Amino acid sequence: MPDFDIDAQDWGLETLGVRAGQTRSHEGEHSEAIYPTSSFVFASAEEAAKRFAGEEPGNIYSRFTNPTVRMFEQRIAALEGGERAVGTASGMAAILSTCMALMEAGDHIVSSRNIFGSTTTLFEKYLRKFGISISYVGLQDYQGWADAANDNTKLYFLETPSNPVCEIADIRKIAEIAHSKGAKLVVDNCFCTPALQRPLLLGADIVTHSATKYLDGQGRCVGGVVVGNNDDMEQVFGFIRSCGPSLSPFNAWVFLKGLETLNLRMKAHSENALTLATWLEQQPQVEQVNYAGLESHPDHQLASQQQSAFGGVLSFKVRGGKEGAWAVIDNTQMMSITANLGDVKTTITHPATTTHGRISQEDRDAAGVADGLIRIAVGLETLEDLKADLARGLAKI
Numbered sequence: 001m002p003d004f005d006i007d008a009q010d011w012g013l014e015t016l017g018v019r020a021g022q023t024r025s026h027e028g029e030h031s032e033a034i035y036p037t038s039s040f041v042f043a044s045a046e047e048a049a050k051r052f053a054g055e056e057p058g059n060i061y062s063r064f065t066n067p068t069v070r071m072f073e074q075r076i077a078a079l080e081g082g083e084r085a086v087g088t089a090s091g092m093a094a095i096l097s098t099c100m101a102l103m104e105a106g107d108h109i110v111s112s113r114n115i116f117g118s119t120t121t122l123f124e125k126y127l128r129k130f131g132i133s134i135s136y137v138g139l140q141d142y143q144g145w146a147d148a149a150n151d152n153t154k155l156y157f158l159e160t161p162s163n164p165v166c167e168i169a170d171i172r173k174i175a176e177i178a179h180s181k182g183a184k185l186v187v188d189n190c191f192c193t194p195a196l197q198r199p200l201l202l203g204a205d206i207v208t209h210s211a212t213k214y215l216d217g218q219g220r221c222v223g224g225v226v227v228g229n230n231d232d233m234e235q236v237f238g239f240i241r242s243c244g245p246s247l248s249p250f251n252a253w254v255f256l257k258g259l260e261t262l263n264l265r266m267k268a269h270s271e272n273a274l275t276l277a278t279w280l281e282q283q284p285q286v287e288q289v290n291y292a293g294l295e296s297h298p299d300h301q302l303a304s305q306q307q308s309a310f311g312g313v314l315s316f317k318v319r320g321g322k323e324g325a326w327a328v329i330d331n332t333q334m335m336s337i338t339a340n341l342g343d344v345k346t347t348i349t350h351p352a353t354t355t356h357g358r359i360s361q362e363d364r365d366a367a368g369v370a371d372g373l374i375r376i377a378v379g380l381e382t383l384e385d386l387k388a389d390l391a392r393g394l395a396k397i
C-alpha cells in the first residue's frame with residue numbers, strides 16, 4: 001500500500017498536495033475514503049483495553065482520531081514541513097487550542113497589532129479572563145518585538161501579509177527575537193498557505209490555519225489545523241482530544257480534495273491579483289494600491305525572498321472616501337460583496353465599515369484602513385470580467 005512514508009520528504013510541493021498522507025483501505029479506493037463514524041470497534045476486550053491504555057495504536061472515538069482527519073493532518077504536515085499537524089473545528093479553534101495547550105495563567109503573548117478580528121477577541125475577552133496578558137506591536141517594529149517581551153512571555157504571534165494593507169513581516173527575524181526571549185513563534189499562515197510561504201522552514205515553531213479559506217478554496221466547509229513539532233503537537237492534540245474542538249471527517253475530506261489543487265490555485269490567484277493590482281495602479285480614481293507583488297510596495301523585496309508568489313488579497317484606496325468606495329462596491333455585478341476570502345469567487349469588501357468597523361478611528365488610521373479603502377480577494381474568474389466589474393464603479397467617482 002503506497003502510503004506517505006520514507007520517500008515523501010523528497011517530493012515536490014505539487015506532489016505532496018496531491019498525494020501526501022493518503023492511506024488506502026483494503027477496498028483499494030483511488031480517492032481518499034471518508035469515515036463518517038463516531039466510534040470504532042475492537043476485536044476483543046483485551047484490544048480495547050490496550051488502545052485505551054495507549055499500548056497499541058488505533059482509533060477509539062472520532063473526537064480523538066479519525067482516518068480521514070489523519071490523512072488531512074499528514075498532508076498538511078508534509079506541505080508545511082512540520083513533524084505533525086492536528087486538525088481543528090475551525091481556524092479559531094486552531095488558535096484557541098494552541099494557546100490553551102501551551103500557556104497557563106500568568107503567561108504573556110507578544111502579538112502583531114493588526115490581526116484577525118476574532119483572534120483579538122479571543123486574546124482580549126477570553127485569554128485575559130484566565131490571567132494571560134497580551135502586548136501588541138507594529139508588524140515591522142522589530143525593536144518593539146524585542147522590547148515587548150517579559151519573563152513570562154511564552155508565545156509570539158503574527159500574520160503576514162497583514163490584512164488589509166499587505167504589510168510583510170520578516171519571519172526569520174521575529175523567530176530569532178522570540179527564541180532569544182525563550183518564547184515560541186506562532187504564524188497564522190492563512191493568507192499565503194504552504195504553497196507560497198512555509199514559516200516553519202524560516203524558523204517559526206507553530207503554524208495555524210483557517211482551512212476554511214484557501215486550503216478548501218471553494219467556500220464549502222469550516223475547519224482549521226495546527227502544525228509544529230511532535231512535542232508541541234502532542235500538547236495541542238491532548239487539548240483537542242479531551243476538550244472537543246475536533247475536525248469532522250467530512251470536512252477533512254473536502255480539505256483533502258482542496259489541497260490537491262492548492263498549488264495551482266495559489267499560483268492562479270497570485271497571477272490574477274498581480275495583473276489586477278497593476279491595472280488598478282493606472283486608474284485615475286485610485287490613489288494607492290497595496291499589494292506586495294507591486295514593485296512600488298515598500299515590502300516587495302522582503303516578500304520576494306520570503307514567499308514564492310504574492311497571494312490573492314489586495315487593497316486599494318479610491319478618491320472620495322467612503323462614498324467613493326461604496327460606489328465602486330455597489331456598482332459591481334459579479335464580485336461577491338462579502339468579507340470572506342480564499343475562494344475561487346472574487347470577494348470585495350469595505351474594511352472601514354465591516355471587518356474594522358468596530359475599532360476606533362485612531363486605530364483604523366494606525367492600521368492604514370482609510371475610508372476610501374477597498375479590499376479584494378481576487379478569485380479565478382476571467383481578468384477582463386474583473387476589470388469591467390470594477391471599471392463601472394470607478395467611472396462613477
Ligand SMILES: *Cc1c(COP(=O)(O)O)cnc(C)c1O
Nearest residue numbers: 090091092116188190210212223
Ligand atoms: C478566517 C481567519 C481566521 C479564522 O478562521 P475560521 O475558520 O473562520 O475560524 C483566522 N485567521 C485569519 C487570518 C483568517 O482569515
